Structures are given as C-alpha cells and as structure tokens.
Amino acid sequence: MADTTTGSTVDTHCPYCSLQCGMRLRAPESRRGSRRGPEVETWPEFPTNRGGLCRKGWSSVELLGHRERLTTPLARDPDTGELAPTDWDDALDRVATALRTTQETHGRDAVGLFGGGGLTNEKAYALGKFARVALRTSAIDYNGRWCMSSAATAGQLAFGLDRGLPFPLADLAETNLLVLVGSNLSETMPPAARHLTTLLDRGRPLIVIDPRRTPTAERATLHLQLVPGTDLALAHGIVHSLLAQGYVDQDFVERRTTGFDDVRRLVASYWPEHVERITGVAAPDITRAARMIGEASTAMVLTARGAEQHATGTDNVLAWINVALAAGHAGRTYAGYGCLTGQGNGQGGREHGQKADQLPGYRRIDDEDARRHVAAVWGVDPDTIPGPGRSAYEMLDALGTDDGVRSLLVFGSNPIVSAPNASHVAERLDALDFLCVADFVLSETAARADVVLPVTQWAEETGTLTNLEGRVILRRKAVDPPAGVRSDLDVLAALSERLGPGGGLIGTDPEEVFAELGRASAGGPADYSGVDYDRITREQGVFWPCPAPDHPGTPRLFLDRFATPDGRARFHAVDHRGPAEPPCADYPLHLTTGRILAHYQSGAQTRRVRELAEAAPEKFVELHPMTAERLDIYDTQRVRITTRRAATIAPARLSPHVRPDTVFMPFHWVGANLLTNDALDPRSRMPEFKVCAARVEPA
Numbered sequence: 001m002a003d004t005t006t007g008s009t010v011d012t013h014c015p016y017c018s019l020q021c022g023m024r025l026r027a028p029e030s031r032r033g034s035r036r037g038p039e040v041e042t043w044p045e046f047p048t049n050r051g052g053l054c055r056k057g058w059s060s061v062e063l064l065g066h067r068e069r070l071t072t073p074l075a076r077d078p079d080t081g082e083l084a085p086t087d088w089d090d091a092l093d094r095v096a097t098a099l100r101t102t103q104e105t106h107g108r109d110a111v112g113l114f115g116g117g118g119l120t121n122e123k124a125y126a127l128g129k130f131a132r133v134a135l136r137t138s139a140i141d142y143n144g145r146w147c148m149s150s151a152a153t154a155g156q157l158a159f160g161l162d163r164g165l166p167f168p169l170a171d172l173a174e175t176n177l178l179v180l181v182g183s184n185l186s187e188t189m190p191p192a193a194r195h196l197t198t199l200l201d202r203g204r205p206l207i208v209i210d211p212r213r214t215p216t217a218e219r220a221t222l223h224l225q226l227v228p229g230t231d232l233a234l235a236h237g238i239v240h241s242l243l244a245q246g247y248v249d250q251d252f253v254e255r256r257t258t259g260f261d262d263v264r265r266l267v268a269s270y271w272p273e274h275v276e277r278i279t280g281v282a283a284p285d286i287t288r289a290a291r292m293i294g295e296a297s298t299a300m301v302l303t304a305r306g307a308e309q310h311a312t313g314t315d316n317v318l319a320w321i322n323v324a325l326a327a328g329h330a331g332r333t334y335a336g337y338g339c340l341t342g343q344g345n346g347q348g349g350r351e352h353g354q355k356a357d358q359l360p361g362y363r364r365i366d367d368e369d370a371r372r373h374v375a376a377v378w379g380v381d382p383d384t385i386p387g388p389g390r391s392a393y394e395m396l397d398a399l400g401t402d403d404g405v406r407s408l409l410v411f412g413s414n415p416i417v418s419a420p421n422a423s424h425v426a427e428r429l430d431a432l433d434f435l436c437v438a439d440f441v442l443s444e445t446a447a448r449a450d451v452v453l454p455v456t457q458w459a460e461e462t463g464t465l466t467n468l469e470g471r472v473i474l475r476r477k478a479v480d481p482p483a484g485v486r487s488d489l490d491v492l493a494a495l496s497e498r499l500g501p502g503g504g505l506i507g508t509d510p511e512e513v514f515a516e517l518g519r520a521s522a523g524g525p526a527d528y529s530g531v532d533y534d535r536i537t538r539e540q541g542v543f544w545p546c547p548a549p550d551h552p553g554t555p556r557l558f559l560d561r562f563a564t565p566d567g568r569a570r571f572h573a574v575d576h577r578g579p580a581e582p583p584c585a586d587y588p589l590h591l592t593t594g595r596i597l598a599h600y601q602s603g604a605q606t607r608r609v610r611e612l613a614e615a616a617p618e619k620f621v622e623l624h625p626m627t628a629e630r631l632d633i634y635d636t637q638r639v640r641i642t643t644r645r646a647a648t649i650a651p652a653r654l655s656p657h658v659r660p661d662t663v664f665m666p667f668h669w670v671g672a673n674l675l676t677n678d679a680l681d682p683r684s685r686m687p688e689f690k691v692c693a694a695r696v697e698p699a
C-alpha cells in the first residue's frame, strides 16, 4: 500500500456520515507515558469537503482511547446472568458452537447476520461471503434498509441503476436550480452546505420541501412546508402545473424517456387547489415551484430520508423523479435526480452482498449468471449459494419464531435504538437462542447480547468506503488499536475457520479482500475491478463503475443513455395514498422523526463524546407554540407523547419552525422509535419512520 503519512500526519476520513470528509490525523508528539490521542487537522485538498468538517468530525478522535471502549470479549455468565470478561478463544468458541447447534437443530436459515452501512466495503463483502459460504444461510440483511432503500429501488426502476448521486457533489454549486426534498443538509452534512452558498451567490434559487423550517429551509428561495407523508401528491401537483404552464420538455420526454402518457393522465386531477388540500402547501406556491423548475435551464432534484422513509417511499421518489424527467432535468451535466445517501458507507454497503437479495457488484442473487460468476470467485458450486432472504425488519420481526432466525450476529448496527416499533424488536431479540454483537462500545444492543466481541474502529484500521457521490475512498489507519481488540475481518475469518470451511475463506488483509471484491464485482453494475488502493490514493478517490485499471472511472452517469435495457428513463404513474396511520381523534398529531447536528444515528458513538453530549444531552419533543398553548404545555415542560405502540416522556421544545399539526423527535436516544410505525414499503421494505399518529400531553 502507498505510504501516505506526511511527517507524522495521516490522510484519512471521518467515522460518520456519507460525506466521508477527508481529514488529517496528527499523532501526538510523544506517546510514551502520554495518554493524548491524535489531533484532527484539515485536509484541504480532498475534493468532497475541501477541508470542511462538522463538529462531529472535529470531535471524532475522542472515541479513540475512550474509557468506555471495549477491549476484551464479554460473555454472559449463566449463573449471574451478567456479561463478564473472557478471552478471545472462549468467546469465538461459544459463538461457533451456538451457530452450529442452531443450524443442526433448526436448519441453515436459523442463523442470521445483521450488517450496517457504516461497514467498509471489505467488511460488507466479507459478511456476505461468510453468510453464503461459511454458514450457507439466506438470512442476511442490514440497516441500509432503513436508510436509502426506497431511493435505491426507485433509482433502479426509473434509471436501471442506483448510484446515490449520479454526479460529483460539487456539481450542486453549478446547477441553475436545486430542489431538496426531505433533506436537512445544513445539519446532516454541514460541509456540503457551502455548495448552497455558492448556488445562492450565483443568484440561482433553492427550493426546500420539508414540514419543518429547518436551518436548510431557512436558506431557501422557496420553502414548501408540506404535511408529512404527502410528497407524492405534491410532486404530482408540480407535474400537473408543469403541463398546465407549458413547461414539459417534449423533446427530452420523447427522445429519452418512456411512460409519460400514463403520468399525464394520472396527474390531470392533481390541480393545485386540490393538492393544497392534501399537502397544506398553498396553490400559488405549487404553481411557482413548477414555474421555477420549468424555467431553469438545468436543475437537480435531490431526495433524502424525509421523502424516502415512508411505506410509500419508493413511490414518493418515483414521483419526484417524474418531476425531474418531465422538465427535462436528467441525463445532462449539472442536471438530474439524486439521493443523498446517509451512512459512512451507505453507498458501498448496498453494493457488495450484505443485502438479502444481492451478490457483490450490485448483482441480484437470483440471477443465474451472477451466481455462476461469484461462485467461481469464491471457489464454490453455484448451487450452494442460498437464495434471497428476508429484509431487515422482517428478519427482526421473526426472530426466535419457528421459521425465523434463532441465533443472530450483529455487525455495525444498534437496532434497540434505531429500529421502528423498537419495544417489539427488543422482545424479538430477547426471544433469540443466541445473540452476538461485534462493536467497540457497549451499545444498547450489545448490552443484551450473549457474547460481545470488541473490534477495531475507523482510524485503527484501513478500508475503503464509497461516499455519497459514488467515489470509492480509502480510510487509512492512523493509530494502533488498543491491545485486546480485533478487526471485523479477523473475527469473520476466525469464525469461518471454526465452522469448517477452513482457513483462507475470509481474508484478513483489507487490501487483499478489496482485490477479491473487485474480481467478484467485475461485469456487475457496480464494477470496482479497475480500482485499487494506490489508485484511490493518487486520484483522491475513483468513481464506479470502473471496469479496468486504465478506465477513468465514471463521475457522471447517464449523459448518453440511462442504464435501462432501451437506454430510456422510465416515468412511473404511482398514485398518492397518504400515511399508513393518518391522525384521528385519539392521536391527532403527525409525529415525524430525524436528526440533529450534534448526534449520529443511534448515538452509540456521539453520546459518548463529551462535547456532543453537552451540546445535546437528551431527547425532546419539538412542537409549535400554538399547539403547545392549546395543549397547555410550556417550553421545557416534560410531556408524554403516545402512539398506538407506546408512550415516552421528554421535555417539550417550542418552535415556530414546525407545522402546528406536526411534532418532531430526534431518534438518537431510546424513545422516538418506541413510537414509530413499522408499516413497510412493499418494494423497498423501508419502515415508515417519517410519519405516524401521536398524542402529546403534560406528563
């Protein structure tokens, strides 16, 4: 591997979100006797963030050498019921024995794996291979189902390929109109917000579509503050208005798309006044948004979780894609639809086989050619590779049942906090015969495990991730891990040896695993076979597909043709249905959930960083002052929020920025997900995190 240390600094990347900001870690002057860890410096040349970092990135080093860091395996003592330290051999033996016993008694599919979009490409690939070759189980899925799966499904349907952004992030500053749908970019990817500044400085408009006036919406030229769960109707209203005002790009629609006639018929009844009644967005604003989109010579429509985390998430995204296509904003430079992927490796993590229906290279597991190709790389008979398994929530929902998973391994997720209808998920986890969690802190999920394996974290190990642009980047090791921990790859290799297939099935050198992943991906939609570590270093990342060492990589997709068989993008005539759980007399408010700047995901990492815990110490319920007055609630008062599933108590935070019919809760603490609805999108299997019916009262 190329030596990239400059003096005593190492160029690496942040442990958190999909921006994967480049950062430089400087080793402390003298390590002897000093407990000081490395310091964060900027890496101004790295193109995606150009030196920008948010406070989570700046404070990320606190997790290295943290006092709550796990450094020894833990196993549950049968007498006391408590987790107690043990050695690696004992821990791994216990895991292997449990998995073998479960499979002998209940069949291969009774052992399951739950992965994460924060895992490196190498780990995601190894996890998929371990499931299909060492365990031969179909039961593997991951938390990406809860993240961008609706956009991924819609992207496949409309364009024949899913890569979050089909263009580099910097293109956002160069377009002539940006539409952000359900994205709070200023808080969820702060360094990316500088592109909004450039765009606005160029005099180009920004439209933000969000039920809350977020810091992102605050900057918008036009903010459409819709009722949660009504994106589909709003998008149809905009297409209706594009048609009515003569803004449909007929030439583009004829040459590069199919299916517009069905959409034209469908949106005929979505006149602005009708859409206003569904969405709460004033009819003139709908007309104005359509005019802005129609008049812009180039425009981008980007969705994030606000539009996607619904039981109609796939259809919502398809409807927003219709808007981009109808106005001719796709398949050209500085124009197009994109999804702002979320987790550190949200993109690569969805390509290399930790998904229930997938083989490496974004291949389908039910595709005979794909099975033959990957089986040859793995040196196995294609018939031994299992078929598709259950999606993330469906796997969790069936834990411990007769035909469900009875022994589960979790790598890189904390579902006790982040899964919908979480008390039900906790019950299912407790019904397991055996739970093993690999983590570097004792997350809420790890605390319920039978065996906990302490693993290395970001700057203690090397691996690739694929950022939200589709750029494969290299996160380099910058410090030595504490004694006693092992990498996820080491763990999988050791388990596969114990389970029988023998040594060498799972590599432990990330660079070698990446080369194998490249071969397995060759010829697939996400082809990495031309990428290697040295090249990533030289070129500051390589965009997939990159099918050969002399191939330049693909920063911009779809310029000549879309990836569908006929090369055309497809419109989809999907009808508006509304939230799975509309408000009623008992639960009169919409509850929506999401993120705040200071914390990351289930909070397992950031709640342990002092600066971040002080900035945002606890969960809260954000509600409009008018709603609070009606309910006799004052600011900071403790309130009970109840849904059909559960109730939880948290302080009220009064804010004029949320719709009066809606309340918001961040999900970084146990609480929000006790309340959320586990209704699933029929195609992507995304749960409806973004809207359910709730009641709020003084506690």
Ligand SMILES: Nc1nc2c(c(=O)[nH]1)N[C@H]1C(S)=C(S)[C@@H](COP(=O)(O)OP(=O)(O)OC[C@H]3O[C@@H](n4cnc5c(=O)[nH]c(N)nc54)[C@H](O)[C@@H]3O)O[C@H]1N2
Residues within 6 Å of the ligand: 017, 018, 147, 181, 182, 183, 184, 185, 187, 188, 189, 209, 210, 211, 212, 214, 226, 227, 228, 229, 230, 231, 304, 305, 306, 307, 341, 342, 343, 344, 592, 593, 594, 595, 596, 597, 598, 599, 600, 601, 690, 691
């Ligand atoms: N600070 C921070 N940053 C993060 C993360 C984090 O945990 N913390 N996580 C990373 C990950 S994994 C992800 S997926 C991304 C997510 O990034 P975002 O999608 O930007 O974040 P969210 O807060 O989940 O949701 C965005 C917005 O959707 C709005 N919304 C709610 N309901 C609806 C609706 O029905 N329609 C529309 N149009 N909007 C709606 C919410 O009000 C919210 O402001 O962030 C990444 N970055």
Ligand SMILES: Nc1nc2c(c(=O)[nH]1)N[C@H]1C(S)=C(S)[C@@H](COP(=O)(O)OP(=O)(O)OC[C@H]3O[C@@H](n4cnc5c(=O)[nH]c(N)nc54)[C@H](O)[C@@H]3O)O[C@H]1N2
Residues within 6 Å of the ligand: 116, 117, 118, 119, 120, 143, 144, 146, 147, 148, 305, 309, 342, 343, 410, 411, 412, 413, 414, 415, 417, 418, 419, 420, 438, 439, 440, 441, 443, 455, 457, 458, 488, 593, 594, 595, 600, 601, 602, 603, 604, 605, 667, 672, 673, 676, 689, 690
């Ligand atoms: N209500 C509500 N719920 C949501 C959402 C929402 O908007 N609203 N958003 C959803 C979304 S978009 C997402 S992405 C999920 C995320 O939710 P989770 O899947 O819970 O994600 P994290 O909190 O990132 O959990 C990662 C865990 O793995 C550990 N970890 C990190 N890196 C590694 C590694 O390399 N190896 C191993 N073995 N462990 C590692 C961390 O310490 C942490 O305990 O939450 C979803 N849940």
Ligand code: SF4
Residues within 6 Å of the ligand: 014, 015, 016, 017, 018, 019, 020, 021, 049, 052, 053, 054, 055, 056, 057, 058, 188, 189, 190, 191
């Ligand atoms: S924006 Fe994301 S990648 Fe960048 S520093 Fe913040 S958390 Fe890290």
Ligand SMILES: [Mo]
Residues within 6 Å of the ligand: 146, 147, 148, 342, 343
């Ligand atoms: Mo996510």
